[in-house]
Amino acid sequence: MTATILDGKTIANQIRQEIKTEVSDFVAAASVVPCLAAILVGDDPASQVYVRNKEIACEKAGIKSELHRLPTETSTAELLGLLHALNSNDSIHGILVQLPLPMHIDERKILDAILAAKDVDAFSPENVGLMSQGRPRFLPCTPHGVMQLLHRCGIETASKEVVVVGRSDIVGKPLVSMLLQRSGPCGSSNANATVTCAHSNTRDLSSVTTRAEVLIVAIGKPNFVTAEMVKPAAVVIDVGINRLGNELVGDVDFQSVSQVASAITPVPGGIGPLTIAMLLRNTLEAAKQKMASCR
Ligand code: NAP
Numbered sequence: 001m002t003a004t005i006l007d008g009k010t011i012a013n014q015i016r017q018e019i020k021t022e023v024s025d026f027v028a029a030a031s032v033v034p035c036l037a038a039i040l041v042g043d044d045p046a047s048q049v050y051v052r053n054k055e056i057a058c059e060k061a062g063i064k065s066e067l068h069r070l071p072t073e074t075s076t077a078e079l080l081g082l083l084h085a086l087n088s089n090d091s092i093h094g095i096l097v098q099l100p101l102p103m104h105i106d107e108r109k110i111l112d113a114i115l116a117a118k119d120v121d122a123f124s125p126e127n128v129g130l131m132s133q134g135r136p137r138f139l140p141c142t143p144h145g146v147m148q149l150l151h152r153c154g155i156e157t158a159s160k161e162v163v164v165v166g167r168s169d170i171v172g173k174p175l176v177s178m179l180l181q182r183s184g185p186c187g188s189s190n191a192n193a194t195v196t197c198a199h200s201n202t203r204d205l206s207s208v209t210t211r212a213e214v215l216i217v218a219i220g221k222p223n224f225v226t227a228e229m230v231k232p233a234a235v236v237i238d239v240g241i242n243r244l245g246n247e248l249v250g251d252v253d254f255q256s257v258s259q260v261a262s263a264i265t266p267v268p269g270g271i272g273p274l275t276i277a278m279l280l281r282n283t284l285e286a287a288k289q290k291m292a293s294c295r
Contacts, residue, residue, distance in 0.1 A: 016277050155214065
């Protein structure tokens, strides 16, 4: 079998076009332009690229963005000061702090300081809690990107065995939570799954992954999942982004797995572009919620 390639880049472009139209309608109706404030501390090259890509995406969608670049030596207190100012600035609708932060900064304290109504990454305890209760304010960007890709490629998860490998707060856990809901962001066929979450302490990982009709991998280990770990005809979603020399590769060994899977996401060009599209969605949503709360 040679797997169908699930083209995240094309789907992300469609979504971005939809958002651009919605932003334009919103601006016409509300006379307010949605605005995202991004904070970048230090000079990590990958983070600089991610932040730049987000800025460009905002501009193309008609969303304002402002970047706050801070030196590596910035203290937790200084960063908290900036966050408080952004929290109370009515013209800012979304705030994101690019991770990772330098080691000396208390990351938990910083993320907790972002006002939940502006927390467009959906990392705050309040937003995580709302999502797990099935009444999300915002959906976390990468897991939401996975759900959108599945839906728009016609892949239903309802009643299926779905295995998520990885249990991070950013990807694995929220994906499990979304897949478990009776209804997902794109309806009941887009969630409602029987979900298993595997991690580094899982015994006999292959015996778990080979049960999956839909296998989603987010572990940060280049080419880790090989063909023997995949059920024939499974759908495989590779969230991983790893740099090997000059090349970007996923957590799934694309060459071997595409011979057994029915469908697979490439890296790059799979989930990555959808993550940015979902950030735009959340920024627009934050602006809409702010307007609604003022009425
Ligand atoms: P993370 O915080 O490092 O978490 C990795 C998870 O994988 C942990 O739960 C860990 O288990 C598990 N794991 C590690 N080695 C394993 C193994 N050998 N077998 C089974 N489970 C294992 O990483 P993350 O933030 O979730 O990111 C994961 C990957 O996705 C990275 O490559 C990252 O770059 C990528 N990513 C991509 C996007 C995107 O937009 N496409 C967005 C975010 C992240 P323990 O909990 O037991 O340690």
